[in-house]
Amino acid sequence: MQIYFRAQHFAFRKQISFAGSFLQPLVQIRNSSSDNNAEEKPILLVGQHDVAVIQESEVDLASKNDMEKIRDQSLQYKLRDKTRQFIDLMYVMVKGGAGGDGCVAFSREKYVSKVPPSGGNGGRGGNVIFVASSNHSSLHSISKNITAGRGHNGEGNMKHGSAGKDVIIQVPLGTIVREVDPLLNKRQSKKINEDQINDENLDEETKLAKKRVATWVHYPRYNEKNPLSSFFIEAEKMIEQDEGYNRVLKAKDANNNLFLDLSVPNGQYIVAHGGLGGKGNPHFLTNANRSPKYATKGQEGQVKYLELELKAIADAGLVGLPNAGKSTFLTAVSNAHPKIAPYPFTTLNPYIGTVDYSDRFQLTVADIPGIIQGAHKNIGLGHSFLRHIERSKVLVYVVDLSGNQPWEEWYILQSELEKYRPGLTKRSSLIVANKADITEKSKENFPIFEAKVKEMFKEEIVIVPVSAKYKKNIVKVTTLLRQMVEKRELITCK
Numbered sequence: 001m002q003i004y005f006r007a008q009h010f011a012f013r014k015q016i017s018f019a020g021s022f023l024q025p026l027v028q029i030r031n032s033s034s035d036n037n038a039e040e041k042p043i044l045l046v047g048q049h050d051v052a053v054i055q056e057s058e059v060d061l062a063s064k065n066d067m068e069k070i071r072d073q074s075l076q077y078k079l080r081d082k083t084r085q086f087i088d089l090m091y092v093m094v095k096g097g098a099g100g101d102g103c104v105a106f107s108r109e110k111y112v113s114k115v116p117p118s119g120g121n122g123g124r125g126g127n128v129i130f131v132a133s134s135n136h137s138s139l140h141s142i143s144k145n146i147t148a149g150r151g152h153n154g155e156g157n158m159k160h161g162s163a164g165k166d167v168i169i170q171v172p173l174g175t176i177v178r179e180v181d182p183l184l185n186k187r188q189s190k191k192i193n194e195d196q197i198n199d200e201n202l203d204e205e206t207k208l209a210k211k212r213v214a215t216w217v218h219y220p221r222y223n224e225k226n227p228l229s230s231f232f233i234e235a236e237k238m239i240e241q242d243e244g245y246n247r248v249l250k251a252k253d254a255n256n257n258l259f260l261d262l263s264v265p266n267g268q269y270i271v272a273h274g275g276l277g278g279k280g281n282p283h284f285l286t287n288a289n290r291s292p293k294y295a296t297k298g299q300e301g302q303v304k305y306l307e308l309e310l311k312a313i314a315d316a317g318l319v320g321l322p323n324a325g326k327s328t329f330l331t332a333v334s335n336a337h338p339k340i341a342p343y344p345f346t347t348l349n350p351y352i353g354t355v356d357y358s359d360r361f362q363l364t365v366a367d368i369p370g371i372i373q374g375a376h377k378n379i380g381l382g383h384s385f386l387r388h389i390e391r392s393k394v395l396v397y398v399v400d401l402s403g404n405q406p407w408e409e410w411y412i413l414q415s416e417l418e419k420y421r422p423g424l425t426k427r428s429s430l431i432v433a434n435k436a437d438i439t440e441k442s443k444e445n446f447p448i449f450e451a452k453v454k455e456m457f458k459e460e461i462v463i464v465p466v467s468a469k470y471k472k473n474i475v476k477v478t479t480l481l482r483q484m485v486e487k488r489e490l491i492t493c494k
């Protein structure tokens with residue numbers, strides 16, 4: 001079947017013939033079309049779902065260039081780095097759901113003049129819960145404003161409102177959550193909040209009026225009557241006592257800023273509690289007052305401003321200058337496939353690979369973008385991604401042995417690490433002298449480098465010549481890594 005149509009979306013507007021079904025294998029198309037007519041070499045455009053074959057004989061030179069461009073763009077789109085949305089630091093506002101309001105109602109019965117109050121309580125607001133997830137490696141999917149569901153209002157016939165929906169957010173394992181001060185330009189809630197009530201410029205009467213509006217639900221047409229009754233004043237005192245207890249809890253909460261380290265897989269933490277539901281009018285039933293015509297509103301949920309900082313948890317972290325071969329090394333030792341290319345700053349986001357041993361032991365290795373001299377002054381890509389190796393038990397310096405003075409590279413790395421976090425270089429370390437297959441320079445450099453390392457650190461730091469590209473001497477490094485990680489585990493267990 002051949003369908004002809006004018007391709008409106010191509011700049012060069014050509015007639016395109018679709019060969020057979022949309023999902024016909026490429027090879028088949030190539031073979032059949034080249035068999036039929038040797039001069040008509042098909043050009044393949046690989047889109048999202050379809051394969052279009054354009055007869056080359058119809059294409060002039062100018063449009064050929066256009067087509068090349070489009071094909072490039074199409075492939076670029078497909079091959080675009082999926083991890084481009086990587087985010088490791090962000091600020092979010094989390095808000096627990098407000099509680100539902102209590103209800104003022106009376107159960108009606110035929111021939112009964114005095115009916116009991118039957119308003120249900122409001123449901124509590126939902127909580128915002130963070131779950132540490134090992135399936136997520138970036139914060140980009142987390143929204144900036146997270147609000148849990150509101151509790152439902154109580155209803156007549158003693159129907160209590162249901163609780164608001166909890167919002168469960170999957171946060172990457174290794175994220176540190178810190179409570180921060182609210183942003184200055186935050187939008188004010190339309191509801192009357194405590195600050196507005198306790199405003200010093202207001203006189204006592206206005207404060208009281210505002211507070212009443214924020215707290216009470218009245219029976220229809222009783223808004224003005226209720227505050228005049230002595231029963232209402234008593235009910236107000238009752239609520240005041242309850243609030244006193246809440247206030248102590250709130251003050252305690254305000255002094256203890258939230259700090260969480262989500263380092264346990266599937267660990268769950270409530271970061272913002274929902275507000276309590278309001279009380280229905282049966283709550284205010286007393287011996288003297290048999291028909292209270294008021295109930296309370298639900299409380300607002302907690303509002304917190306949080307900083308989320310993702311610090312990847314890996315057993316070993318690779319540090320090196322751009323182009324030293326960190327990604328190649330990670331590919332050689334683990335199951336990861338980071339991008340490798342002969343230009344600096346190929347790696348833009350951290351990658352974590354898992355090294356598998358024959359006895360099923362596993363350890364994780366983190367590859368981060370290259371750092372250069374002055375990274376602490378934000379030169380190059382800066383040094384903020386050092387946060388991803390900050391938690392590693394072992395530091396692996398990857399140095400290009402075929403360079404002019406590889407030890408200089410190592411000095412730079414050490415000084416940048418120290419500037420990022422003093423004492424970081426004291427961590428157990430290993431030097432991978434990479435590109436040892438480029439023999440002329442490497443043979444010359446290695447003994448000098450080794451001597452310099454020994455001079456500075458005696459036996460503490462081992463230097464291993466390696467060719468990551470040709471996978472030479474890799475087993476020695478992985479064995480050493482395992483020993484160091486296991487030893488380190490013992491130290492931390494004490």
Ligand SMILES: Nc1nc2c(ncn2[C@@H]2O[C@H](COP(=O)(O)OP(=O)(O)OP(=O)(O)O)[C@@H](O)[C@H]2O)c(=O)[nH]1
Nearest residue numbers: 322323324325326327328341345346347370468469
């Ligand atoms: N000859 C040789 N070339 C290597 C070796 N290891 C890496 N290379 C080459 O060095 C270049 C850079 O390698 P990458 O692994 O991308 O380097 P990187 O340190 O990850 O670089 P950035 O991500 O930019 O920081 C690539 O062209 C690799 O093929 C090696 O052992 N021998």
Ligand SMILES: [Mg+2]
Nearest residue numbers: 326327346347
């Ligand atoms: Mg890289």
